[in-house]
Amino acid sequence: MITRRAECSCGQLSATCSGEPYRIAVCHCLACKRKTGSAFGFGAWFRQNDVTVEGNATEFVRVGDDGGRITNLFCAKCGGTVLWSIDKIPGVVAVSAGTFADLSFPPPTVSVYHESRRYPWVEISSEPLEKRG
Secondary structure (H helix, E strand, C coil): CCEEEEECCCCCCEEEEECCCCEEEEECCHHHHHHHCCCCEEEEEEEHHHEEEECCEEEEEEECCCCCEEEEEEECCCCCEEEEEECCCCCEEEEEHHHHCCCCCCCCCEEEECHHHCCCCCCCCCCCCCCCC
């Protein structure tokens, strides 16, 4: 069985995930953009029993557009969000896919959420983008 380790920028907070994620998704909602500081969120969803969290995490809870509570766990030292859960999806946690720092990590299986909030220049593709300059 494959095991992957995700961690924050300073390495103090980590999540070790066993097995393959059952969903890998890109989200264009405004909350994910704010959380990542990027054009979208990129998350891998695992069953809670397959994820072991180590380190000192701080929680931030917000209410989503549909009324569900999203609990974000981020590093108390560097502030990097490593994982989150949604109360309306019990037994499941999402890990910020970029925190695996693994170029062989699988591409999204669910291409987008909140497509109406996607920046018009963002196109998700499994093919490499053309390099310029």
